[in-house]
Amino acid sequence: MIIKQLKKTKIKISEQLSLWFSEEYEKNEVDTSMIFYESRDGKNMIDSPKAMFDYLLKDPSFKDYQHIWSYVPSEIGWDDLVERYSEMSNVFFVERNTQQYVSYLSKSKYLVTNSTFQSFFVPKKEQIVINTWHGTPLKKMGYDIENANPAGSQNVVRNFLFSKYIISPNAHTSEVLKNSFRLDGIFSGEILEFGYPRNDVLQRKDNSVLKQLIDRGIDIDGSKELILYCPTWKGTSTLNPSDSLQQILAETSFLRSQVGEKYNVLVKVHPYIFNKAKEVEELNRYLVPDDFDPNYVLLVTDILLTDYSSIYFDFLVTNKPIIFYSWDSDIYESTRGMYFDENELPGPIVSTMSDVIDSINKIDQIKDEYREKYTVAKKKFVSYEDGFSTERVINYIFKNNRSSVGSVKKMLNNKEKILIYTGGMQNNGITSSLLNLLKNIDYQKYDVTCFMGNPNTREKLANVDKIPKECHLIFKPGYAILTPEENKTLRNITSKKNVDNINSELFPWKGFEREANRIFSNNEFDVAIDFSGYSFYWTKYILSSNSKKKICYMHSDMNADRQKIVNGKQVHYKSLGQLFSVYNRFDMLLAVSPVMADVNKNSLINFIPEEKISFVLNSLDLDKLYGDDVISTEKRNVNIRKVNFEIDLIDKQDVIVWETYKQEFSKRIPYKKDMKIKAIAYAKYKNNELYKILMDDIYVGWVEAEKFVKNYPTIVSKEPYKSYGYIKNVKNKVFWIDLPTSDSSKRYGTTDFYKYMYVKIVEKAILSNGDMYFHITINNEIDGWVYSNVINETIKFSRIRKIKNIYSNFHRLKNPKQFPLLTLNEEGYVKVRDIASNDAFEKAANNEDDFDFSNVKNKVLKFTKIIKNHYGVYYLIYDGNKKIGWLNKNFLIDLIDDCIVSEKKVSIEISIEQGTIKYTDCFFSNPIVNNSSNTVIVHSVIESTKGTFFSDGENFYETKDVEVIKEFGKYDLMGNFVPMPKNQDFNIITIGRLSVEKQQDKLIYAFQNFKKTIPNSKLYILGDGILREELLSIVKENNLEDSVFLLGHVSDPFTILKQCQLFTLTSAYEGQPMVLLEALSLGIPVCSTNIPASKYVLSDGKYGILSDSNDIDGIEGMLFESYSHKQNFKEFDAIKYNIEAVNMFYEKINS
Secondary structure (H helix, E strand, C coil): CHHHHHCCCCCCHHHHHHHHHHHHHHHCCCEEEEEEEEEHHHCECCHHHHHHHHHHHHCHHHCCCEEEEEECCCCCCHHHHHHHCCCCCCEEEEECCCHHHHHHHHHEEEEEECCCCCCCCCCCCCCEEEECCCCCCCECCHHHCCCCCHHHHHHHHHHHHHCCEEEECCHHHHHHHHHHCCCCECCCCEEEECCCHHHHHHHCCCCHHHHHHHHCCCCCCCCCEEEEEECCCCCCCCCCCHHHHHHHHHHHHHHHHHHCCCEEEEECCCHHHHHHHCCCHHHHCCECCCCCCHHHHHHCCCEEEECCCCHHHHHHHHCCCEEEECCCHHHHHHHCCECCCHHHCCCCEECCHHHHHHHHHCHHHHHHHCHHHHHHHHHHHCCCCCCCHHHHHHHHHCCCCCCCCCEEEECECCCEEEEEECCCCCCCHHHHHHHHHHHHCCCCCEEEEEEECCCCCHHHHHHHCCCCCCCEEEECCCCCCCCHHHHHHHHHHHCCCCCCCCCHHHCCHHHHHHHHHHHCCCCCEEEEEECCCCCHHHHHHHHHCCEEEEEEEECCCHHHHHHCCECCECCCHHHHHHHHHCHHHCCEEEECCHHHHHHHHHHCCCCCCHHHEEECCCCCCHHHHHCCCCCCCCCCCCCEEEEEEEEEECCCCCEEEECCCCCCCEEEECCCCCCCEEEEEEEEECCEEEEEEEECCEEEEEEEHHHEEECCCCEEEEEEEEEEEEECCCCCCEEECCCCCCCCCCEEEEHHHHCCCEEEEEEEEEECCCCEEEEEEECCCEEEEEEHHHEEECCCCCHHHHHHHHHHCHHHHCCHHHCCCEEECCCEEEEECCCCCCCCCCCEHHHCCCCCHHHCECCEEEEEEEEEECCEEEEEEEECCEEEEEEEHHHEEECCCCCEEEEEEEEEEEEECCCCEEECCCCCCCCEECCCCEEEEEEEEEEECCEEEEECCCCEEEHHHCEEEEECEEECCCCCEEECCCCCCEEEEEECCCCHHHCHHHHHHHHHHHHHHCCCEEEEEEECCCCHHHHHHHHHHCCCCCCEEEEECCCCHHHHHCCCCEEEECCCCCCCCHHHHHHHHCCCCEEECCCHHHHHHCHHHCCCEECCCCCHHHHHHHHHHHHHCCCCCCCCCHHHHHHHHHHHHHHHHHC
């Protein structure tokens, strides 16, 4: 019985919420007199939602309305709030993430939030979402954050798009919301630039605020003025905010000691760390409660001290001074960035507490000095804050009174709206065709939304970044809101092995439409296009979208692709079978050439009427084809890396501290014996290594790293502790064998491997840095120490819970000998002398099917980690950047320190700045300072056991210290440097995915025969894919390494293409061979296998040569014919073609 219960699927809360919502959405009707409020995910009852609630509650015209507040009972203040409103029959509180909460969400007429509703939610058409947001943006957000995954903003964008009204305090906020989330053209609601309701209180006097704070236990002297310090949250994990808190405590204590006679000093911390902050006794007396509306505190504040908190915009209403304490602006600017230059800020910008004190002591002078900037900022950011913002909002939304003072911003336009599912965004022909189309669309006439999955690899992110900024981006968030019955129906259909006779009417289309509304935020489109055309999973959302016309692309011979076998499997058979079953629901199926339309008409006659199949030509990116060759020169920024450890001065002398990492503006700080020094960031600038440091938890500046040594915390207390819990799913948290109190402390590894496992806690320890650690045991097999916040405690032991946990983690617990007993994060180099055919350690590299010992034998290889388990000691081995895996120490030979690992010939121009260090060898010998900035041509890149260097034959330069200006060649997939094609050779090139249908294997064999006659010929194969290893083996086995070059995916293929004498295509079938068109556009002679698509593109041989047959002999023959061919082929007009292709696309979507 227990086993049967254990086998039941464990539902996550996010999945459960989606199931509840799907049912409540269908069951409940909208109550026109119900208003739902949520402030900061139910954590408190403040901000603009509270201001609107107060106004509506007092207005007699809304006496019959019900007010529902979302709340999290465990958060501070809710018990008192629930009690305060208990006598009001029209005010209700509903616990967040319960079924009742979901029910109210689905039936309230009005929904008010200052943040976002969760990913499961979408309003019905008759519901009105009011998003008040929570501040004027100072820090960059949304798609404006460089190098961030745009999918990180997916739920914010979704919430904005389904909002009827977004409340904005000023034009800057409206513009940032519009641009940073690309709302323009697709947001169907209105931005009400009326000011923030929460700021109305700043126009009033409220003598009770100080008393309320005092009653809450805050230490305030009513005779003194008040300084409010508002530091922003700068961490990446809320698991360990103690370091931030120690700094905040030290800084405010120092501030209070210096100006406490005249000022009260209070702290308002970020909500992320409030719960931890209130546990700090010395801080708690000065800590503004998280449930206390900060705008009321601003009302009684005389000086605001902050860094990047947008609270300063609200404070402008008070006309009181602001000091910007930006001690970490260098770190912050390098990771996120801001919308304003520091020179625009309406107050002094200081970087140390000493400077803060100086500014406070001359605050009257600062008021005068910044009066003009303050006035400009007030006009720009708080011109609507007159005390009547709430009234304007209520009148406009609830009373339909449109005479309000303010600005209403609408963003919809009359452009035709196109929704495009992009495909997976990997490097392939479909992605290239998509990007070409998006670059050619006329955005004056069309509004385009790109829909896709999370681009979770560098490759995908790079391609998403190429999408024109005019396009909106929508990503699929969270779990689908299908009912349990709909989920069951979908599983029953898609789990069938036989997908040839699926009745598409049986799919849960009503559920799909509900889910599409969730994904697309109820938006309507004129045309919805599945541009990929390979997956039912994604196409069902296009078919279910609210669009007038639905189109699916067919990029190839779809039935042939369905039958294609890769590594013994028909990889597309099932997914395309499901897709074929719903083809009839599309209004049009578009092949990418007329011949491919005919092929698909014949092969898919059982799935779709032939009159629904048409074709459209793929377009070209002419700018990329004909633009000047651009050398990618990425600006070299100083890498500032966050660290967190204590250090000590080696020579115990005064400390020289610089204001910046560039070692500007130094000062001398006397060394004190008991001084605590902590490194919080590391940078390397012009070969100098520096730490950014705190002294006694107060920031002071940058110091030279070489003058310090790392310190470790000591054990303050250790005591028995009986509890239980689960290991959380957090990254890079260490599972220690010993407590981390010395350089020799040992570790099992990280807790990642043990996530979700049930543990017993037997002991706890407190370290001198304030960290608390738990001593845990797992299934009586492993015991060690973990940081306390890695454990989700359950306190009481549960036998059923433990059994369930063992069952769900059986695959990991069945063989505990696999667990690491020791992990050393060490790096070095080894050689492999011999190896066993298999290994008892399951993760050993030699247990992998594709492991090839010959690739690593007697080779110098790098290791990055060492583990010890019951089977021995294992090294994590890499061959260059390629991970080999774990190998047993018994098969390795340790190397001496100084050794050249590899040397590759290159031809690269590098830029060397003045002050850069160069060496006479690649082991850091004889450093020489470069006296002037210059450029150098280097001929080799050398990896030694000391680092990676460029060499010009005389000097050696660390690669990380110089900037690459230009490459005169590429590395191939074997790691060899391949010079750019030379004019004296006959250079043949092909570009495409390395897959079965592209037939690059036949091309290599054909070229081998061709080269015997034409010895100066070279073959360049650009692209990557599943046949990589097979093709590399063919090259090696036939000794073609000097003439056949597999270059992998190349971001600028046209640079190489332009230098070749022949482009060849050897596919067995194609939809529309874009690379053939691109080669023709550049005037490169072309030849191709005689397939329908190529025959069409080459106009039956008028533009290039077609093979007599599509086997090796036929390919060889067309290479020889191309080499000797003297006939002038017809000139391809790319501009005319592109106009035709784009107009054809417009014609199809508008027909």
